[in-house]
Structures are given as C-alpha cells and as structure tokens.
Amino acid sequence: MGATLLAQQRETTAEERERFSALVGEHLDGLFGASLRLTRNRTKAEDLLQETFLRAWRSFHTFRPGTNVRAWLYRILMNAYIDGYRKSEREPEVVDHEDVDEFYLYSKVHESEDFRRAGNPEEVLLANLMDADVKGALQGLPEAFRNVVILADIEGFSYKEIAEILGIPIGTVMSRLHRGRRQLQVKLWEYARRAHYVGAERPSGGTGGGP
Amino acid sequence: MTEIDCEQVLEQVWSYLDGELGENAYIEIQAHLAECAGCGPKYEFQRKLFTLVEQKCKEGPIPVELKQRLFRLLEG
Numbered sequence A: 001m002g003a004t005l006l007a008q009q010r011e012t013t014a015e016e017r018e019r020f021s022a023l024v025g026e027h028l029d030g031l032f033g034a035s036l037r038l039t040r041n042r043t044k045a046e047d048l049l050q051e052t053f054l055r056a057w058r059s060f061h062t063f064r065p066g067t068n069v070r071a072w073l074y075r076i077l078m079n080a081y082i083d084g085y086r087k088s089e090r091e092p093e094v095v096d097h098e099d100v101d102e103f104y105l106y107s108k109v110h111e112s113e114d115f116r117r118a119g120n121p122e123e124v125l126l127a128n129l130m131d132a133d134v135k136g137a138l139q140g141l142p143e144a145f146r147n148v149v150i151l152a153d154i155e156g157f158s159y160k161e162i163a164e165i166l167g168i169p170i171g172t173v174m175s176r177l178h179r180g181r182r183q184l185q186v187k188l189w190e191y192a193r194r195a196h197y198v199g200a201e202r203p204s205g206g207t208g209g210g211p
Numbered sequence B: 001m002t003e004i005d006c007e008q009v010l011e012q013v014w015s016y017l018d019g020e021l022g023e024n025a026y027i028e029i030q031a032h033l034a035e036c037a038g039c040g041p042k043y044e045f046q047r048k049l050f051t052l053v054e055q056k057c058k059e060g061p062i063p064v065e066l067k068q069r070l071f072r073l074l075e076g
C-alpha cells in the first residue's frame, strides 16, 4: 500500500514536471532577455531567472490551465526582481519633464539646424542611434518607469496585462508608461546631440566635391 | 461622423500604436492619419521609434547550458 502510494506520487511528479517544462520552456528566451534588461548584468540575470524558475515550479499547482501563462511567469519574475535585486540598486533621480510631449524627439530633430541640413532628419536620427544608446537610455530611466516601458515596448504586454503583472491600476500603468517614454526620448536626444551624427565634424563620404 | 482634430489624434497616438483603443476610435484615427499632412509624419516617426527601441533592446536566446541547468533543478 505504502509503496503503491509512493509510486503514484512519483508518477504525478514526473507528469507534472513534464507539463511544467512544456509550458515554461517556450518562455525562457523572453524571461532571460527580460532578466538581462532588469538586472543589466549577466550573472545577476542568471540568478534572477533561476529564482523565477524555481518560484514558478513551487507555485505551479496554483496555476490554472488555460489562463495567461506568460503573464503569470512575468509576474513571478517581477516579484522576484523586486524582492531580491532592486534594493542594491542606486535609483536614478526622478525628473519629470512636464514640458515634454509625445513628440519631443520629432520636434527636436526638426528644430535642429544640423539635422535639417541632412535632408531627412528623422531618418538620419533613427539610422544613427546605436544599440548602446537605446539600451543606455532605457537603463537611465527611474525603475518604476523602466519596468513598465520594458513590459510594454519590448515584451509587448497590454496595459491590462501589465497592471496584473505589477499589481497596479491600469491608470498607473499608462501614466508611468507615458512618463517613461517621454523621458526615454529626452535621453535619446541627449545621445543624438552628443554623438554628432550630423554636422561639420563628420568626415565626408569621400565622394569628393561636397557642398 | 464626428470629426476629430489633430490635437485629439496626436494625444491618442500612443494608445493607437499600442492597440489599446476601441474600434471606432481606431478607425477614426486611422482615417485621419492617412490624410493629414501634419499628423501622418509624426505618427510614422513614433511607429519607427517604437520598432527601433524594441529591436535594439532585444536579447539573444537563452544559452543552452543555462536552460539545461534550470531543467535539472526539477529533478533534484
């Protein structure tokens, strides 16, 4: 009797393990990327992912099949991140740019003499922004804004999903997202201006006989 | 049909791009963007900027060895 019960338990566990692996396996790429962006460090990202994976496994019995598995996993990820990793970080200063609107970057390139001279200012800007610029700008955002921008703009979650993942109202999601995106544009413009994409310093393409 | 003006359209461009608007609002804005010389380019720029941010911040797939390590944790 005892032995049969034990065998049954073992079987259940094996079967559960298989269901868990199938369900979670396809989201590991995304979770790993999100961990890297959150922690900005390879070792910490691996630790965070492992913690997330173990927490998910421990609470797998509470997961209801047919519900949003991806949102469930990201909620565990964000909680693990907030519990364990956030405390050691130094928080960038929250500067709210009240005067900045949704089209800050667009307006800036159009106002810039240098960019205007280049012909198609928006294209020049977009073509010259480097991976490091965009990552740097994202990393420079205050935590609360950054988390929402990551979930919306990189992970592609809806406002409602983000509200569930972070346990905050939808209105807060939208306000943080909007403020984060505006601040991101301010930072991108700083990179663009500093990098001299356009202007006299730039060596000519070598076609000779420029203007 | 009620006409929406440029200001209203631009205010909602992010929600529009995020797919967070109702169908009627979506159709109205779509029609406006297609015709308005002022809003069209601004919208296009936002769209391209979103794509750029997403592409530049994507990280590669999880290393195989890390994935294997995670699944081994379940066996312990």
Ligand SMILES: [Zn+2]
Residues within 6 Å of the ligand: B005, B006, B007, B009, B032, B036, B037, B038, B039, B040
């Ligand atoms: Zn317009």
